[in-house]
Every structure is written in structure tokens, then in C-alpha cells.
Amino acid sequence: MNSMPDRFPARLMDRYSDQQTLLSEMMIQLEMEFNKELDAERLAKAVDLSLDAEPVLGCRFVDNSYWPFFERLDVSERPAFSVTNSQNEYETFKSTSIDHKTGPQIRVCLWHSPDGDRLLLKSSHHVADAAGIKDIAAILSDIYRRLSDDPAYRPSPNIKEQRSLHEVIKHIPLHAYPRIFLTGMRSFLYCFIPPHAHSLYTSDGPKEPLVYIERLIPSEHVSTLVDYGHSHDATINDIITAAAFRSLANIGNRKQDAHLSLSTTIDLRRYIPSGRAGAVANLSYIMFYWPDIGTDPCQDFKDTLEKVARITRYGKTHWFGLDLIFNTYNPICLTMPHSLSINGYRLYYNSVHNKKAGTHWFTNIGPIDTECVRFGIQPSRAHFLPPVAYPPVPFMFSLSGYNGTLTLSAGVYPVQKETIEKFFDAILKELPA
Numbered sequence: 001m002n003s004m005p006d007r008f009p010a011r012l013m014d015r016y017s018d019q020q021t022l023l024s025e026m027m028i029q030l031e032m033e034f035n036k037e038l039d040a041e042r043l044a045k046a047v048d049l050s051l052d053a054e055p056v057l058g059c060r061f062v063d064n065s066y067w068p069f070f071e072r073l074d075v076s077e078r079p080a081f082s083v084t085n086s087q088n089e090y091e092t093f094k095s096t097s098i099d100h101k102t103g104p105q106i107r108v109c110l111w112h113s114p115d116g117d118r119l120l121l122k123s124s125h126h127v128a129d130a131a132g133i134k135d136i137a138a139i140l141s142d143i144y145r146r147l148s149d150d151p152a153y154r155p156s157p158n159i160k161e162q163r164s165l166h167e168v169i170k171h172i173p174l175h176a177y178p179r180i181f182l183t184g185m186r187s188f189l190y191c192f193i194p195p196h197a198h199s200l201y202t203s204d205g206p207k208e209p210l211v212y213i214e215r216l217i218p219s220e221h222v223s224t225l226v227d228y229g230h231s232h233d234a235t236i237n238d239i240i241t242a243a244a245f246r247s248l249a250n251i252g253n254r255k256q257d258a259h260l261s262l263s264t265t266i267d268l269r270r271y272i273p274s275g276r277a278g279a280v281a282n283l284s285y286i287m288f289y290w291p292d293i294g295t296d297p298c299q300d301f302k303d304t305l306e307k308v309a310r311i312t313r314y315g316k317t318h319w320f321g322l323d324l325i326f327n328t329y330n331p332i333c334l335t336m337p338h339s340l341s342i343n344g345y346r347l348y349y350n351s352v353h354n355k356k357a358g359t360h361w362f363t364n365i366g367p368i369d370t371e372c373v374r375f376g377i378q379p380s381r382a383h384f385l386p387p388v389a390y391p392p393v394p395f396m397f398s399l400s401g402y403n404g405t406l407t408l409s410a411g412v413y414p415v416q417k418e419t420i421e422k423f424f425d426a427i428l429k430e431l432p433a
Contacts, residue, residue: 004157008056010068010126011164013282015333017125018063019345023393025210025411026125027098029385030133030368034117036377039148040083040110043119043375046144047081047108053139053155054280056163060103061126066337070105070127078104084111090118094385095210100124106136116380129284130365130384130398131267136280138372145376162278165324168268172322179318184326190289194357197289198258199394200251200423201356205415212385212411215424219404221431228432232302234309236406237364239431240399241291241312242305244362247426249297251419261292265363266321285321289359301430353393361389361396368402383407391415397424 010018020026051058058078059070084090090111098107105127111118121140123133139155146153172180217225225239234242245260268283269275277283291311298304324330333341352358365384373382379402386398388411397410397420408427410420 004052004055004072004159006072008059008070008161008163010061010070011282012330012334013129013165013284014126014163015068015338015341017282018061018068018338019342020125020387022342022346023349024390024396025097025388026100028123028125028128028130028133028387029094030121030137030373031094031383031385032119032121032373032379033381034119034375034377035380036116037112038110038117038119038375038377040112042147043108043110043144044081046140046147047106048075048078049143049153049155050106050136050140051078051080051104052157053143054136055157055159056127056280057105057136058103059105059127061100061105061124063101063338068338073103080104080106081108082110084109087111087113090120091211093122094120094212095208098122098124100126108140119375119379125282125387127282128280129265129267129282130363130386130400131269131284132277132280132282133384134368134372135277138369139280141373141375145374148376158279160278163281165268165283167277167281168271168283168322169325171271171273172319176319176322177325180322181326183315183318183320184323187287187290187323188327190292194352194355195259195261195289195292196255196257196355197261197357197359198248198252198254199356199358199360200248200419201358201394202391202415202419204392205413207390207413210388210411210413211417212409213417213420213424214383215408215428217406217408217428217431221433222401222404222406224433225431232305232309233313234305235312236401237399238305238309238312240364240406240408240427241362242301242308243427243430244360244423245293245308246297246301246304246430247423248360251422251426257295259289259292259295260297261289261359262362263288263359264290265361267366268321271319271322284363285324286361287321287323290315290320301432358394360394363396363398365398365400368400370403378403381405383409385409385411388412395420
């Protein structure tokens with residue numbers, strides 16, 4: 001512990017997350033429900049120890065410098081665990097922002113509800129993406145279980161600082177770069193000459209109260225979707241994306257020349273042989289205007305799905321997500337003061353917004369491993385809650401899986417609520433029965 005650094009550099013993807021605070025509430029949450037009661041005292045200790053196991057979690061984000069960094073907090077400055085006594089208190093915690101500049105970078109809340117325990121893990125996106133939060137949950141649950149057998153247990157701090165994009169790029173073979181370059185050129189053109197995209201814009205409005213909209217797809221329906229996907233050489237991600245495109249086409253006043261497009265999160269850990277990073281990190285990248293199926297949603301769901309699946313299969317063989325290697329904005333962001341890069345991003349997004357070229361952001365978080373959320377007992381349900389776009393920015397939504405089920409989730413403010421509920425209901429209607 002004495003050798004632990006006082007500071008950790010903010011990596012490129014951390015800085016990108018900070019730029020997004022102009023447009024959205026940059027926190028990600030993992031919500032778990034248990035049929036039995038958790039030990040609050042042991043959980044509080046596990047949360048505190050996790051801030052040392054991954055030291056960057058026990059930090060505050062400092063951006064008043066040329067290069068922002070994470071600064072370690074004293075133990076007295078980092079209360080991260082709380083117990084609520086009512087549903088109202090619990091929902092208030094869920095909707096409350098996490099102050100990444102004060103720290104720590106995670107907060108955990110336990111509610112002994114009448115129907116079973118609810119556990120909510122909230123993380124700043126400045127320090128972790130959704131896959132990083134799975135890693136945090138795995139660390140936290142592991143410490144919790146170990147404390148049951150050994151109350152004096154102390155994890156070794158991970159100070160290797162394996163949080164940068166280098167952890168991904170070092171695994172990319174040289175022969176992949178020509179294909180990555182082609183993808184990068186397409187990405188560059190779409191960013192600066194964006195298509196006219198159809199999005200469900202809402203009016204501007206108050207940034208409170210924040211609530212979350214969820215739609216559960218039960219396991220028996222998921223099994224049907226998996227079988228349907230296999231018969232059409234498509235994944236669950238392709239199926240949900242196709243349903244989202246058809247829903248977008250049928251909601252709002254879409255012009256005939258408006259493209260059906262999303263901006264999709266790609267977890268770059270897919271290019272690490274183990275599929276895991278060496279530390280809690282941001283290693284996901286947003287591919288803007290991808291997939292884009294053009295202006296024709298097709299006659300039926302099957303045709304839409306085939307179009308989406310072709311695009312995603314092509315992306316997988318062309319190292320999708322790694323176009324950031326050739327993104328000319330990266331060296332600019334790395335060499336200029338952080339405040340200037342934020343102003344530059346603001347100007348860029350304002351131009352996109354003025355052209356009505358913004359898209360909805362979709363993140364497929366994938367399955368939540370039952371082992372990483374096993375706090376002595378398994379949750380009966382677990383799902384993610386994604387970052388929340390401020391109106392009138394097109395909303396974000398996510399898909400996460402647990403124990404055979406799927407959950408669509410989105411955070412909403414008052415002017416967005418009706419639109420997102422209608423959109424989610426339309427997706428469910430589009431899915432093959």
C-alpha cells in the first residue's frame with residue numbers, strides 16, 4: 001500500500017468520456033436483485049477494499065491541467081457505500097449523478113426491500129465502460145466472498161496501469177492494418193460528411209427528474225430469438241438492431257431520404273486473446289453511423305435482418321472499432337490542452353446537431369457472467385443502466401443479458417419518457433414471436 005502511486009494518468013478513452021459530459025450523464029449502473037439478504041457490514045468493507053484493489057477507483061478526476069489525471073483520495077474522503085431504508089431513497093440514489101471530480105469513481109447502494117435485496121453499483125464512465133464495470137463487480141463480489149472466510153483479507157492493489165489502448169493494439173497483426181485503414185476512411189467521411197439520419201428528437205427540457213425505462217425479454221422468448229438468428233446467420237445483436245431500425249422507421253415523421261442509422265459501441269477487448277483487460281478501463285469505442293442500412297427499411301423483418309447481418313459480418317472481418325487508430329482527432333486530442341479538446345468537440349457536435357444528423361447510441365453490453373455477480377448467492381435478476389443523453393440529443397439505449405434473459409434499458413428525462421417507451425414497445429412488437 002505504501003508503494004501505491006498518488007496519481008494515475010487519464011487515458012485517451014477517459015478523456016473522450018469527459019468530452020461526452022457536454023451531452024450526457026456519464027454514469028453506468030449495474031442493478032442486481034437477490035432473493036436472500038446480503039451482509040451489509042461485510043459489503044461495506046468489500047466496497048472500501050475494492051477502492052484499493054483497483055486504485056483508480058479510489059480517486060477523483062482532475063481536469064484543471066494540460067493532461068487530466070486521477071488523484072488518490074484519503075480514506076476519510078471516499079465514502080462509497082450506503083444502505084437505504086425505502087424504495088424512494090433507493091430510486092433517489094439511482095437517479096443521482098456520480099461526482100467524478102470529487103470521487104470516488106464508484107458508489108454502491110444496498111436496499112433490503114420487502115421483496116428481497118437490491119444492490120446497485122454505480123460507476124463514473126470516466127474510469128470504466130460497461131465491460132469495466134463487469135470487472136468491478138467481479139472484484140467486489142470476490143472480495144465479499146473472501147471476507148466471509150477470512151475477515152482480515154486484503155487484496156493486492158493492481159498498480160500495473162494496464163488501462164490504455166496499447167493493451168488492445170499490441171495484439172493487432174500487421175496484415176490487419178490495410179482493412180482497418182479502409183474502415184477508418186469510411187468512419188472519417190461519415191463523421192465530417194454525415195448522412196441525414198432519422199432520429200426521434202425530443203424538445204429541450206429539464207434535466208430532472210431522471211428515471212429509467214426497462215423492458216425484460218424472458219428466457220423462453222430469447223431462446224426463440226437465438227434459434228431464429230441461427231437459421232438466418234444472425235446474432236441476437238443483429239436481431240435487436242434490425243428491430244430497432246424498423247421501429248425507428250415507423251415512429252416519427254421520417255423523410256424518404258433520411259438514413260436509418262445508429263452509433264454503436266464496440267468493446268475492443270474482443271481483440272485481446274483473453275477477452276479481458278489487465279485493469280478496470282475504458283476500452284470501448286463508438287462507431288458513428290454504424291450500422292447504416294440506408295433509406296430503405298425493407299418490406300419485412302427478415303429482409304431487414306439480412307441487411308443488418310451482412311453489415312456486421314463485414315465489420316467483424318474488417319476489424320471494426322479499430323478505425324480509431326487512423327482517427328486524426330486522436331493526436332490532436334493528445335497534444336492540446338484538455339479544455340481546448342472539449343471546446344473542439346462542442347463545436348463539432350453543434351454542427352452535427354444543427355444539421356439534424358445525430359443518431360441514437362446503442363450499446364450491447366452482452367451477457368453478465370453469473371460468477372462475477374455471485375455475492376455468496378446468485379442474483380435472481382441483473383441488468384445494466386446506460387449513460388443518459390441530455391435532451392434534445394438523441395437518446396441512448398442498451399441491451400444486457402443475464403441468466404438467459406435480455407433487458408432493454410434507457411435513462412430518460414421528462415420530455416423523453418413517452419418517446420422511449422413507444423420505441424421500446426415497438427421493438428418488442430417487431431421481434432419474431
